Amino acid sequence: MRILHLSDTHLLANRGRHHGRDTTAALEEMLAGCERDVDVVIHTGDVSEDGSAQAYRKVHDLVQGWAGEVPVLWAVGNHDDGPTMAAELHVPLGAIAVHRVAGFRIVMIDSHRHGLVGGVVGAEQLGQLRQELSDRPGEPTVLALHHPPVDPLTRLQRGIRLHDHEALWELIGDFEDVRMVLAGHLHYHLHTDVVVGNRRVPVQVAPAITYLVDTRLPAERERWLVASGVVHTEIRPDGGWTSQVYAAAPDTRVKQDPDLEQVADVAEQLAAADQRWLAEHTEA
Numbered sequence: 001m002r003i004l005h006l007s008d009t010h011l012l013a014n015r016g017r018h019h020g021r022d023t024t025a026a027l028e029e030m031l032a033g034c035e036r037d038v039d040v041v042i043h044t045g046d047v048s049e050d051g052s053a054q055a056y057r058k059v060h061d062l063v064q065g066w067a068g069e070v071p072v073l074w075a076v077g078n079h080d081d082g083p084t085m086a087a088e089l090h091v092p093l094g095a096i097a098v099h100r101v102a103g104f105r106i107v108m109i110d111s112h113r114h115g116l117v118g119g120v121v122g123a124e125q126l127g128q129l130r131q132e133l134s135d136r137p138g139e140p141t142v143l144a145l146h147h148p149p150v151d152p153l154t155r156l157q158r159g160i161r162l163h164d165h166e167a168l169w170e171l172i173g174d175f176e177d178v179r180m181v182l183a184g185h186l187h188y189h190l191h192t193d194v195v196v197g198n199r200r201v202p203v204q205v206a207p208a209i210t211y212l213v214d215t216r217l218p219a220e221r222e223r224w225l226v227a228s229g230v231v232h233t234e235i236r237p238d239g240g241w242t243s244q245v246y247a248a249a250p251d252t253r254v255k256q257d258p259d260l261e262q263v264a265d266v267a268e269q270l271a272a273a274d275q276r277w278l279a280e281h282t283e284a
Helices: 023-032 053-067 082-089 122-135 165-172 260-280
Strands: 002-006 040-043 072-074 097-101 104-108 141-144 178-183 190-196 199-205 228-235 241-248 254-256
Touching (some): 023 228, 072 104
Parallel strands (some): 002 040, 040 072, 178 199
Antiparallel strands (some): 228 241
């Protein structure tokens, strides 16, 4: 199965700018440079920045217009407005969505919770996922969600990660059909393996459209670059895969480069806010 994996488009209704960048133009430029020879397009969230119906329609028209008859699947991100996105892009909220493409099962998971920057899969979706994998064994499966179930590389992001990642990996460990996990949220490309029992499950994080985090710096820093990227991945039923990152007009200009004290303050504020949310919601 050939996948175009993109994430974090952060579009606004009227070609507005997100952190000074025209995200509509960035998406248009990115798509113009991508190969169309794919079986599915998967967008792993933060589709819109302003949560407007117009923004979701615009993203749909751009991405589906590029894809043609190829299906486009969407995950909800922490910047998205869940009800508006559900209405415009026909995605379920708080429930998994199962699709079958090119001999694979793709399960879209909603890790977004209103008021939370990090993510939660939750007991209900974990139960749905376990039921789906149990009822239909033997299908090579890709999971996709916004928040990656891996350790982020920067201090700022560690407090706003997928908070119940351990429960998700415990479930994945029971089902060898899961071949790969796709995610976004981090604004940089990451491809790593997570050891589950006696096997390794690859996790692919797509770089963002709106800006990229400069991961060449120490984890305590947080520098954002004017750049975009997507990933073209081909995965085989046996779990073997190849991938290539496509970059549109890579640019090393710095968008933001706060000092260490500023990063530490923001990291603490975000982490504390997420912990308060988790303390108030027994599901997590």
